[in-house]
Amino acid sequence: MTPPLDAPAAPPSHRVAAALDVAVKTFLVLLLVGLVLRPDLGNLEGKGATERAxxxxxxxxxxxxxxxxxGRGRTDFPWIADLLISITCFSDLLGNRLDLYxxxxxxxxxxxxxxxxLLTAAFLMLTLPRRSTRGQHLERALAFGATAALAWELAEYAAFLATSQASDRYADTLGDMALGVVGSAGAALLVHRARDARPAAATQRRPAAQHEHIAV
Structure with missing residues (x-):
């Protein structure tokens, strides 16, 4: 899949996203190391700890x-999209580590x-041109979000539900999938709104000789 190439030069906010992304990834790695060394501390017994790791x-x-x-050398690194992906992994591990579930x-x-x-927003930033309509954002978000929600439920079942004695705790599978679809639709509206709010001139600053940028 070839990313759209219509974005302007990376704004200063990307430096903040880069710092946060590195921090989240660092903590994610620490949680994963702790999970491998002391799986009993991760509150993931019977919850697919190995698969998550x-x-x-x-x-x-x-x-x-x-x-x-x-992309290196011809595109700027999409820090915001990568941060959103990192947060999804980190938040699940942290939630289990703190026994919030x-x-x-x-x-x-x-x-x-x-x-x-968050995953849907990242997907839209990476694959959809900035000037796409609200309907185009929603269409792609729902396609990705519904697929991602279904894939997560199937992965949960394959990882641990089929042999778990606590399967009744996951009788809300359809509810989880519905929430995933709602979250995807919300992400589409927010991404479109954020893109639409930028001054139109900002999308026309790039001279023809400049490097290409991934849309965010």
């Missing part, structure tokens, strides 16, 4: 790996709503 590093470092292999009512619902929205 494998999947989260792959997901959180996929975009940097892609940029290093294909079992002690805070509706925490699981909030995670499904927000994290699917």
């Amino acid at each position: 494998i999947a989260y590093p792959l997901l959180s470092f996929a975009l940097p790996a892609w940029w290093w292999l294909r 079992d002690t805070v009512r509706r925490f699981d619902d909030v995670v499904h709503l927000v994290n699917t929205g």
Whole structure:
């Protein structure tokens, strides 16, 4: 998939996103190391700890790996999109580490709503041109969000639900998927609003000789 190439030069806010992204990734790695060394402290017994320890590093470092292999030198690194992806991995591990899933009512619902929205926002930033319409944002967000929500539920089942004795705790699968779709729609509206709010002149500053930039 070739990213759209119509974005202006990276604004100063990207430096803030870069610092936050590095910090989140650092804490994510620390949590993963702790999970490997002391799995009993992660509150992930019977919850697919091994699968998370494998999947989260792959997901959180996929975009940097892609940029290093294909975009480096011709595109600016999409720090904001990468930060959103990193947060989804970090928040789930942190929530389990603090035992929020079992002690805070509706925490699981909030995670499904927000994290699917964050992933959808990142996907839109990376794949959809900045001047796309609200309808185009919603269309792609719903396609991605519904697929991501379904994939998460299938991954949960494959990882631990099929053999777990606590399967009744996950009878709200359809609710989780619905929250994921709602979060995706909300992300589409927010991304479109943020892009539409930028001065039109900002999207026309780039001379033809400048490097290309990934849309954010």
